Amino acid sequence: MVGVINNFGGFYRTEFYFHEARMSGANIQAPCVNHSDYLTTIYGDDIYVGFVHLKSLETKVAQNIPAERERNGTYKSLDNFLRRVPLGLEQVRILIRLGSFRFTGRSKQRLLWEAMLYFSNSKTRNKTAVDLFDTEPKDYPLPVLTHNPLEDIFDEIELLGFPLGDPFRLLKTDDRGDTLARELPAKNGKAVYIVGYMVTSKNAYTKTGQQMHFGTFYDHHGEVFDTVHFPDIAAKYPLRGRGFYAIKGTVVDDFGISTIEVTWMDKLALINKRPEVAFQETV
Numbered sequence: 001m002v003g004v005i006n007n008f009g010g011f012y013r014t015e016f017y018f019h020e021a022r023m024s025g026a027n028i029q030a031p032c033v034n035h036s037d038y039l040t041t042i043y044g045d046d047i048y049v050g051f052v053h054l055k056s057l058e059t060k061v062a063q064n065i066p067a068e069r070e071r072n073g074t075y076k077s078l079d080n081f082l083r084r085v086p087l088g089l090e091q092v093r094i095l096i097r098l099g100s101f102r103f104t105g106r107s108k109q110r111l112l113w114e115a116m117l118y119f120s121n122s123k124t125r126n127k128t129a130v131d132l133f134d135t136e137p138k139d140y141p142l143p144v145l146t147h148n149p150l151e152d153i154f155d156e157i158e159l160l161g162f163p164l165g166d167p168f169r170l171l172k173t174d175d176r177g178d179t180l181a182r183e184l185p186a187k188n189g190k191a192v193y194i195v196g197y198m199v200t201s202k203n204a205y206t207k208t209g210q211q212m213h214f215g216t217f218y219d220h221h222g223e224v225f226d227t228v229h230f231p232d233i234a235a236k237y238p239l240r241g242r243g244f245y246a247i248k249g250t251v252v253d254d255f256g257i258s259t260i261e262v263t264w265m266d267k268l269a270l271i272n273k274r275p276e277v278a279f280q281e282t283v
Contacts, residue, residue: 001026002047006039012216014053015162016199021047023222028164030099030156033081034074037066053160057094061087077104078111082118089119097155150271167197168220171244172269181223184258187251192260194219194247195268196227201239206231213239215262217247226259228252237265244268 001021004010010017022028029035029048040050051062068084075081078101082092095101096111104111153163153170163170179192196217204212210231218224227247229239239245245267249260 002040002042006050012200013162018047018049018162018164019199019218019222030102030164031095032103033065033095033100034069034103036100038063049160049164054094054098055159055161056090058087058091061085061091075103078106078114079118082115089115094159098159099152166220166222168244170270171195172271175246176220177246180221181219181225182221184225184251184260185253188253188258189251191248191250191263194225194260195244196225196247197244198239198242199224211235215239217245226257227262228259229262229265233262233265237262239265240267243270 001017001024005014005017005021008014018028025045026042026047027045029046031049031051031054035041035043036048036051038050038052040053041048051057051065052059054062064085069075072084075084078092078096081101092115093112096108096115099108101111106114150169153165153167156163168176175195177192177194179187179194181194184192196219199216199218201216202214204214206212212231212234213227213229215227215229216224217227227249229237245265247260247262248264249262252259252261
């Protein structure tokens with residue numbers, strides 16, 4: 001899977017190969033300045049997403065992070081990183097939001113504060129003394145914001161294009177249908193209701209020029225199933241991009257593969273992108 005990911009090949013999007021690796025027992029890790037390289041790397045069962053997958057990260061920054069680490073050792077802190085890798089505030093914000101400095105044990109909110117303080121003080125800093133003694137900045141007490149793990153998933157979607165963990169945590173509803181992908185062979189010829197996350201879709205045309213679709217989804221257990229959307233259904237219930245769909249249809253056997261001929265479909269809503277957070281004073 002890592003080989004396919006780094007080759008940027010295959011029929012499916014990169015997201016699906018990370019999913020398949022996770023289904024095979026891999027622990028998918030967000031980019032880390034002390035473990036990740038420009039391309040995706042694997043250490044035992046841990047797969048670290050490469051910096052190349054960060055949408056807005058400049059290529060020279062993505063390449064310089066592991067190069068500098070190779071030359072002068074692991075990064076000791078955010079401040080140590082900022083003094084060794086030339087980049088701007090917006091670039092380091094991307095890394096912080098994806099958890100690339102989680103080795104520090106500090107929250108993303110605190111790290112963002114520290115990054116802003118670093119750049120606001122950069123013009124007055126005595127760079128010669130800092131480089132000579134490798135001193136850490138004074139640790140100021142800062143306000144604390146409670147952290148909601150769901151924010152991490154939305155950050156991953158925004159900055160990587162896909163979530164690294166189970167995407168079904170984003171669904172607003174707890175409804176998962178009445179059937180799993182693994183149960184389809186036993187329900188041949190029967191009507192089923194299933195909720196799936198879309199992997200990919202393919203358009204096709206009938207002899208009369210009518211458009212239809214073939215879909216590939218996976219259920220909340222991560223197991224894949226295929227769908228067929230004939231022209232009347234494709235027109236009445238169109239696919240509306242990536243996301244979650246509630247699907248009803250009849251199971252058919254197509255050369256030994258169980259497929260759902262869709263009779264009804266609806267795209268499902270996600271939870272609120274920015275859940276409310278409480279402000280707390282530092283004690």
